Structures are given as structure tokens and as C-alpha cells.
Amino acid sequence: MSVAVFYLPNGWLTPFDKNLTATIIFVLAAVTDWLDGFLARRMKQESAFGQFLDPVADKLIVAASLLVLLNLDRVQVWVALIIIGREITISALREWMALLGAGKSVAVHMVGKLKTTAQLVAIPFLLLNDTLFGWLNCAQVGTWLIWIASFLTLWSMFYYMKKALPQLIDQPK
Template structure:
């Protein structure tokens, strides 16, 4: 397993997951709910920035590796799933949104594994719609975690709800895109 700065940043994102969850279980005497919200938001934004930064540095420093290409999307999926479960527990996100996003990740991960086994992994390689889906999720979740007022009047929860619905739509769109690309293999036909 290679170890370099981009992979270290990805591991930081993985390490942020239990911290993100733990914040909301700290006693109220340690942190008020607005303080927990702000801390969780800052931690999630840090993780989202490392998602961009680790890829950028890997390309820039010519340190791309198969392990890094494996770990990066796993870290993304884990932190998004953890944040969604925390938000679901606090009733800040709808069950259908969490099911769509987490269900898609499981489905496409399994599809990619199967497509690799049949030698057709290129047909389900990462596409722009998948990147848009990830970006939408990484932008929506901090608003839902913050759950306060912005600029004295703007509801972060309302903005986050609208953005997570957009993210859920993009999540479904990307799932159908990848399934359509894999359809010939799924039906037992070669392209």
C-alpha cells in the first residue's frame, strides 16, 4: 500500500467520520446544539475540501495510484453515508433521500465490481454526472448539518433541503446512466 500526501488526506477524510458522528453525542454541557452544528459543518467542509485536494495533489505531484483511486471514492461514500445517517437521526433529512443516496452507492459499487469481473469496467468508469452527484451531496450536507440562520434571515435547513433533493435527483440520474451503460452486459449481450 503506497503512502503519500494525497493518500494521507484521504485517510484524514476517513478519520473524520467517527468524529463527525461523535460530535452529536457529546453532552450538552460540553457543547450546545448550535456549537455541535457549527463544528460538524466545519469538519464536513474540511473533508469535502480534502476530496478535491487529494485528487489535485495526486495529479500535480504525479502520485496517482491504484490504491488511491480505490480509497478516494470509498472515503467519499462513507462520509456522505455517515452524515446522512446523523441527519436522519436528527430528522433533518427525509428517509427517501437517505435511501436513494445510500442505495445508489451500494448498487453502483456492486455493478462496478461485477463489470470488472466480466472485463467491462470501462463502460462504467467515472463520468461527469457522477462527479456532479458527489459535488451536489458535498454542498448540500453542510447546510443540513449547520441547521441555523445565515446572514440573519436565510434558513440553512431550507437551502440544504432543496440542495439535497437536487443531489438525490442527480444521484438517481447517475445510477440510471451507469445502469444504461452496463445494460448490454447485464442482458448478456456484448457491445
């Protein structure tokens, strides 16, 4: 939904209103996604489908937002490639490891959670792209945060690949 805001007909919303609306929608989606997972764990209502769908939702909201931010020239191509490329690579690795019966070797780890958190914190600043409180330059803060998120994204990719490597090497030919 936050993506669609930027493609409304001209004149429906001012550029600032588009930025603000997209930011609010993104933040609400991220917070409700987190709250849903938290409550499911807390109330012992987790399901295999929920455990599958939650990271997919995270990846979709991040990838769609990055593509819009790329189109708006608010994020560099290399940032989008690193983040989206990592998500595809690690999703494929997890699928492969599950087929090998070694899915637990690439189970979610704290570095992956940090990566997702960094992405979900950076993107609203980039969507808002304005000054808050008269002094906080959201574009600059968002750029620094997305660079940190890119570093964490690469770190998590290497972490998961390193964890999977022994099982991949030991595969019969």
C-alpha cells in the same frame, strides 16, 4: 468525526456549537479529500489504491452524515435511501463489471461527479441548520440542495446501469 460531535455528552457543547463543529469538520474533510485527489492528478502521483479509496471516502462521509441527519430529522428517509441505496448498487455494479472485464464501461462520468458535488454542498447546510448572515435559512437551502442531489443520484444510477446493460445482456449463460 463530524458524526461523533452529535454524540458528545450533553453540556459539552451547545446545540449550535455541535452543528457548527460538525459542519466545519465535514467541510474540512470534503475539501481535503478534493485537494488530495486534485494534487495527485496534477502531480501525476495517482495510484490504484488512491483511485479506489477516494470514492470510498466520499461514500463513507456522505452515508455517515446522512444517517446522523436522519436521526436529527433534518433529512427525509427517502433521501437517505436513494443516496445510500444508489451507492451500494453502483459499487456492486462496478465490482461485477470489473469481474467481467468491462470495468471501463462504468468508469466515473461527469454526472457522477455532479452527484457527489451536490451531496457535499447540501450536507453542510443541513448540518449547520441555522440562519447565516441574518437571512440565509440553511435548513431550507440544504433541503432543496439534497433534493437536487437525490435527483442527480438517481440520474447517475440510471446512467451507469444503462452503460453496463449491453455487457450484462451479452454474458453467456
